[in-house]
Amino acid sequence: MHLRFTEEELGTLVEMVSLAAEVASWNERPGAEEGLSAYEALEDKVLEKAKHAGLGEHVHFDEEKQRHHLSPEFQDGSFFQQCYDEFRNESFWEELVVRLADRDLVRVIGMPAWQKMSEEDRRAQTRDIEKRYWDEFSKNGIDRVAVIFPHVEG
Template sequence: MQGAAGWFFPAVHLRFTEDELATLIEMVTLAASVASWNHRPGADEGLGAYEALENKILEKAKHAGLGDVVEFDEEKQRHQVTMDFQAGSFFQECYDEFRNENFWEELVIRLADRDLAKSIGKEAWEKLTEEQRRERTSEIEKNYWKEFERNGIDRVAVIFPPGEG
C-alpha cells in the first residue's frame, strides 16, 4: 500500500478502547478541519486524503457502536461527528484556539508589514526577506499586541479613501 509520501506499508489492524477511539475521532476531525483551510493550488489531493481517512474512521466508529458520536451527512455523503459531540470536544476547543491565535498573529504581522512598507517604500519592503521584515517590525508588532490585548479590535477602524466606501 502506498502512503501519501510514497512509502509502502503492510495492512495494519489496530484495536482501540472506546476512549482511544474517541480520541482518534477527535484527532482526525481536527486534522481534516485544519487542512480544509488550505486553499493553495494542489492542496485538493492532500485534503481529499485527510477527508477520506476521517470518513473511514468515523464510519468504522459508528459501526462499532459510537452512533451517538458519529452521523452520516446525506448532503455531503460522508460521516461526521455530531454537533453534540463536537460542542463539548477537546478538538473543537483546539480548533477554536488555533483559529483565534492565527487571526491575531496574522493581523499583527500584516499591520506591522503595512507600516514598514509605508515608512521605507513598497519597493524597498519587497526586497527584504521575511526574516529582515520581522527584525524591522518587532517593535511595531509588540505595540500592536499590547493594543489588541487591551482593546481587542474595538479601536480598529477602516478609513476609506475619498470617493470609496
C-alpha cells in the same frame, strides 16, 4: 495492518482525524482537492469504524454527502473543537499584527526595500511595532480599529 485501540484512544483518534480534516478544508489553493479528498476519505473511514465500535451516538451519516460526521453536540464539547477555535483565534491576531506592522514598515522604507528584506529581517525591524499592536489588541480587541476609505470611494 491492524490496530487496536481502547475506547478512549479511539475517541482521541476520531478527534485528531476530524481536526485534521477541518483544518484541511480551509485550503483553497489550486490542487488541494486531492489532499482534501484523502483527508475526508480517511475521516469517513475512521468515523464509520468508530460508529460500530461504540461511538455510534456521536457519529452520524450524511445521506446527501455520503459521509460520516461527528454530531454537533459532540463537537461542541470536544477537545478538538477547542483546539480548532484557539488556532483560528491565535492565527487571526498573529496575522493581523504582522500585516499591520509590515504595512507600517513599508510606509517608512518603501515597498522595494521591504521586498528585498528576509522575513527574519522584517520581524526584527517591526518587533516594537508588533508589540505595540499586541498590547493594543490585548487590551481593546478590535474596538478601536477603523477603516478609513479614500475620499474618492465615499
